[in-house]
Amino acid sequence: MSAHGNPIPMISRKCGPLKGTAAVPGDKSISHRALIFGALAVGETKITGLLEGEDVLDTGKAMQALGADVIRHGEGAWSVHGVGVGGFSEPEQVIDCGNSGTGVRLIMGLVSTYDFATTFTGDGSLRKRPMARITDPLAEFGATSYGRSGGRLPLTLVGTATPVPVTYETPMPSAQVKTAVLFAGLNTPGETVVIEKEATRDHTERMLKGFGADIRTETTPEGYNKITLKGQPELKPQVVAVPRDPSSAAFPVCAALIVSGSDILVPGVSQNTTRNGIYTTLVEMGADITFENPREEGGEPVADLRVKYSNLHGVEVPPERAASMIDEYPVLSVVASFATGTTTMRGVKELRVKESDRIDAMARGLEACGVEIEEDEDTFIVHGRGANGVKGGATCATHIDHRIAMSFLVCGMASQDPVAIDDGSPIATSFPVFERLMADLGAEISRG
Numbered sequence: 001m002s003a004h005g006n007p008i009p010m011i012s013r014k015c016g017p018l019k020g021t022a023a024v025p026g027d028k029s030i031s032h033r034a035l036i037f038g039a040l041a042v043g044e045t046k047i048t049g050l051l052e053g054e055d056v057l058d059t060g061k062a063m064q065a066l067g068a069d070v071i072r073h074g075e076g077a078w079s080v081h082g083v084g085v086g087g088f089s090e091p092e093q094v095i096d097c098g099n100s101g102t103g104v105r106l107i108m109g110l111v112s113t114y115d116f117a118t119t120f121t122g123d124g125s126l127r128k129r130p131m132a133r134i135t136d137p138l139a140e141f142g143a144t145s146y147g148r149s150g151g152r153l154p155l156t157l158v159g160t161a162t163p164v165p166v167t168y169e170t171p172m173p174s175a176q177v178k179t180a181v182l183f184a185g186l187n188t189p190g191e192t193v194v195i196e197k198e199a200t201r202d203h204t205e206r207m208l209k210g211f212g213a214d215i216r217t218e219t220t221p222e223g224y225n226k227i228t229l230k231g232q233p234e235l236k237p238q239v240v241a242v243p244r245d246p247s248s249a250a251f252p253v254c255a256a257l258i259v260s261g262s263d264i265l266v267p268g269v270s271q272n273t274t275r276n277g278i279y280t281t282l283v284e285m286g287a288d289i290t291f292e293n294p295r296e297e298g299g300e301p302v303a304d305l306r307v308k309y310s311n312l313h314g315v316e317v318p319p320e321r322a323a324s325m326i327d328e329y330p331v332l333s334v335v336a337s338f339a340t341g342t343t344t345m346r347g348v349k350e351l352r353v354k355e356s357d358r359i360d361a362m363a364r365g366l367e368a369c370g371v372e373i374e375e376d377e378d379t380f381i382v383h384g385r386g387a388n389g390v391k392g393g394a395t396c397a398t399h400i401d402h403r404i405a406m407s408f409l410v411c412g413m414a415s416q417d418p419v420a421i422d423d424g425s426p427i428a429t430s431f432p433v434f435e436r437l438m439a440d441l442g443a444e445i446s447r448g
């Protein structure tokens, strides 16, 4: 497999109690969308708290390549001069989305209803990921795609000059698929409709409304979400304050729960019900988390989390919760290893098509650390070894996957022997300050 960059081997050792405040960076999903909606609005959108991870920076470059002006003013402070819906021009270069499934899939939706061709590529992880889930619905609008076998990158998408509106039921719970269809609908006359059986993160709908689009969500008699978007809106530039990322927050939270004596504060964690499944699950496992100072930040409900080391027990995670915590299963499987009893995660097959096959990556690494695992295509079961029962002492393969890398580093903070990873470089895609933030809390992570 071709690498993401120069590999950075890392090692994490058992540490003393974690203490202090973990102010994690901006939300990745909202950051991608802030740049994209800024590019689609007429005039200047101002953004604060933008996540400056590689994934988001690649989306910024893509918006620039499509004709928007994307400018950095200082840490997290950016502005985008947008070209308006319908105003993109054909990029002169291949769009390289690096490691980012969100970036490539959302941008494919965007360009599919323009009279030009766009070629996409990505790193060794992204080039393995399925794109037919995006190009299939885009074909219904009239776009054509030429990818490698299985619809994989590099892929050229030839947009249509005469898009027709589509009603599309997403075959899997995926905010990326939902959003790609809605983005195709933005430059299409008439109403585009997406039906999703299970709710997925709703940032696209919330932010589109905030930028002035005519979009509404109804519940069908079967209990599904039906999202209707009126095409060709004039989007108005906004001031966007990106809230902190609940998926990044899960790493210090989970670390504090398993490192004896820890007591940390994690400010501004989203309580959006399409994102907070991990916190519900941790509380069910017996986690000592208090949700202080509930309020709204950047249009999202948030709270400050006080998290203390806890005696945890295994739980059954209901499959209908999966979409609201899809990126958090790797670190949950680490926490489950330090709990007593069994944690069963069902309905999780989407984990197999993320940056890596996350069930396989976590299962093999945890087994090497002395944890018993069971799995099938859609199920991941961890037999917990209790607070001090995880041996560690392994070098785990991260497969160009930031969440796998950070999860095993969290594991090493509480296991008997250190846990090493072969490559921590992908951490910079979503959480570039992870090492410093965890060190400030008291973690002992070193390179080499």
Ligand SMILES: O=C(O)C1=C[C@@H](OP(=O)(O)O)[C@@H](O)[C@H](O)C1
Residues within 6 Å of the ligand: 028, 029, 030, 102, 173, 174, 175, 176, 177, 179, 201, 326, 327, 350
């Ligand atoms: O829309 C988004 O911003 C995202 C959607 C999720 O992917 P899927 O839609 O493929 O589940 C998630 O895993 C990803 O990190 C971000």
Ligand SMILES: C=C(OP(=O)(O)O)C(=O)O
Residues within 6 Å of the ligand: 099, 100, 101, 102, 103, 327, 354, 355, 403, 430
């Ligand atoms: C799945 C993830 O991201 P993406 O699909 O954007 O690569 C993630 O961040 O865990």
